[in-house]
Amino acid sequence: MILNVLNKIDEPKDLKGLCSNDLKVLADEIREILIKKVSTTGGHFGPNLGMVEATIALHYVFNSPIDKIVYDVSHQSYTHKILTGRKNAFINPDKYNSVTGYTSPQESEHDFFTIGHTSTSVSLACGLAKARDLKGGNENIIAVIGDGSLSGGQAYEGLNNAAASGKNIIIVVNDNDMSIAENHGGLYQNLALLRNTNGKSENNFFKALGFDYHYIKDGNNIESLIKTFSKVKDTNHPVVVHMHTIKGKGYKDSEENKEAFHWVMPFDLETKEPRFKSTGESYSEVAGEFLSQKARKDSSIVAITAATPGPVGLGSFRHEFKDQFIDVGIAEEHAIALASGIASQGGKPVASFVSSFIQRTYDQLSQDLAINNNPALIMVYWGGITDSDVTHLGLFDIPLISNIPNIVYLAPTNKEEYIAMMEWGIEQDRHPVAIRVPNMEVVSTGVKVEPNFDNLNTYEKVKEGSEVAIIGLGSFYHLGNRVQEMLKESTGINATLINPRFISGIDEKLLTELLDNHRLVVTLEDGILDGGFGEKISRFYGDKDMKVLNFGASKEFTDSVSLKELYERYHLTEELIISDIKDALK
Structure with a gap:
């Protein structure tokens, strides 16, 4: 690939001397390497393709890092990275994984925050602007935010504050008429x-808040962008630059199917086929089909999502049941309160979230839902230890949800339990119920499970044994089963195996019975240990004659660390668990 212009660009100041034609060539070259790189590694495809020209124009006009640019979500920051000294990570396949998918101050002085969640850039920019004013500075502060991110509550809070500041702050609204969906x-x-x-x-809307307002009809036209950015540079008051861009620009498939190409797994550019094909059904698909069957018979079923219908299995549901489907946009807090309101009047809401996004709903889970004890069903996807970016870890939902009074948090281990828990969660009317969807391939036993979990915090003893009891929560039940079998083979100890099913409470009767002929209890959970499930077990045995080993993740932020490395670090392999058990029994 010949990069006649990009080869000359190592930092933003190198843009300043380029002519209009060179800038257009640069945009084409960047778009070409983005398509090749992201199709190879996976990542945010459409958002980055749509922001190429705007990012070039921002760095052409402004003086980064003295002028400070904050990218909302930062899933449109790839061009920014290319122009700020990190282009080799996008050109050289051997360097593809040397940068993260989001802005990172550890990578560059041009990045001011590690950001991966939405609707935050205006608030962060307000903070930068205030810090500038306190120091007597005069640099420009620019917040880039997409139209989809404007649906998040924090965006409104930031805009409201920014408009009232009366000082230099420039809000660039990237309007491509799309959120994730x-x-x-x-x-x-x-x-x-x-x-x-x-x-x-x-x-x-923006003028009503008090902003000076500028509109760019073609937000992919570099000349128009430079003209407007130059006009607002060094402004002495709050400004909104509203630009209309094309999400996925430059790649026909992503322009035509914006939702599917928002974020992609690696795919072949010639055949358009994914490089890694999933096999069999997924737990999200199981949920989608189950809810569809329920909704065909019951008009009080309402499925709720916060801009992620695909990942939570509602892709087809939204088309078949338009009156029983609500996409609130990127507004998880509103979704929880909405579900509580529906449930309070006899409706049957099912609100589905990705684990790292439900972190935003703590106050609503507690105040709007749990205190009122309204029987909404909350589905939590992608919870568990992962090799993902630091901003998208699914580690924290167990301590977040399971310690709020009134909420019953369930952890199915297989398809049959999963369906039974959804059925019970929808039809019971006494508790808010959450289900932690297994973050693994679907396991089916073929054995029907009765949809009755009224007897709260009753664990299932799957294998009766002695000496050691293994409590495997949710998807880690299967790890517990393998440990139980290997422990018996290597030591002769026939351990008791328990499926707790309930994350939010303990089975005191069963745990007390274990005192009779067990010396050690082992807990396994696919999440952070601090405040988690295993700590509840340890606390119960704290004043009793029982050793307890808790296995799970340490309290830390990890960033794209392989699962193999994390499982070894946390002693979550069968061999390491058995070794720790042997040591504990000495």
Whole structure:
């Protein structure tokens, strides 16, 4: 690949001398390497392709890192990384994994925050602006935020504060008429009106807040972008630059199918086939089909998602049941309160989230849902120890949810339990119920499980034994089963194996019975140990004659660390667990 212009760019100041034609060539070259790189490694495809020209223009006009640019979510920051000294990570396949998928101050002085969650850039930029003012500085502070991110509550809080500041802060609204999926919410009617009137409508959300407002009709036109950014540079008041871009620009498939190409797994550019094909059904698909069957018979079923219908199995549900489906946009807090309101009037809401996103809902889970004890069902996907970016760890949902009173948090180990728990969670009317969806391939036993979990915190003793009891929670039940079998082979100890099913409480009767003929209890959980499930077991045995070993993740942020390395670090392999058991029994 010949990169006639990009080869000359090592830092943003190298852009300053380029002519208009060179800038356009640079955009083409960047887009080409983005398509090749992201199709190889996976990552955010459409958002980055749509922001190429705008990022070039920002760095052409402003003086980074003195002028400070904050990218909301930062899943559109790849071009920024290329222009700020990290281009080899996008050109050289051997360096592809040398940078993260998000902005990172550890990588570059041009990055000011590690960001991977949405609706945060305006608030962070407000902080940078205030810090500048306190120090007597005069640099520009720029927040880049997508139209989808504007649906998040923190975006409104930040905009409200930014508009009232009366100082230099520039909000660049990247409007491609898409969130992760299609946009939902009244705000988008106004954005559409502004696009249709070339920004001239007096019915203007941003002006109503107090911003000076500029509209760019073609947000992929470098000359138009440079002209407007130059106009607002060094402003002495809050400004919104609203630009209309094309998500996925430059790759036909991503322009036509924006949702599917928001984030991609590695795929072959020639055949368009994924490089890694999933085998068999997924737990999200099982949930989607189950809810569809329920909704066909019961009009009180309502499925709720916060802009992620695909990952939580609601892709087809939303089309078949338009009146029983609500996408609240990127507004998880609202989704929980909405579900509580529906449940309070006899509706049957099922609100589905990815684990790392449900972190934003703690106050609503506690105040709006649990205190009112409304029987909504919450589905939590992708919970567990992963090799993902630091911003998308699914480690923290167990301590977050299981320690709120009234909420029953369940952990199925197989498809049959999973379906039974969903059925019970929807039809019971006494508790808010959450289900931690197994983060693994579907396991089916073929044995029907009765949808009755009314007898709370009753564990299932699967194998009766002595000396050692292994309590394997959710997806780690299967690890416990393998440990039980290997322990018997290597030591002759026939350990008791327990499926606890309930994350949010302990079975005091069963745990007390173990005192009769057991010396050691082992807990296994696919999450952080601090505040987690195993600690509940340890606390129960704290004043009793029983040793307890808790296995799970340490309290730390990991960033793209392989599962193999993490499992070894946390002693979550069968061999290491058995070795620790042997040591504990000495």
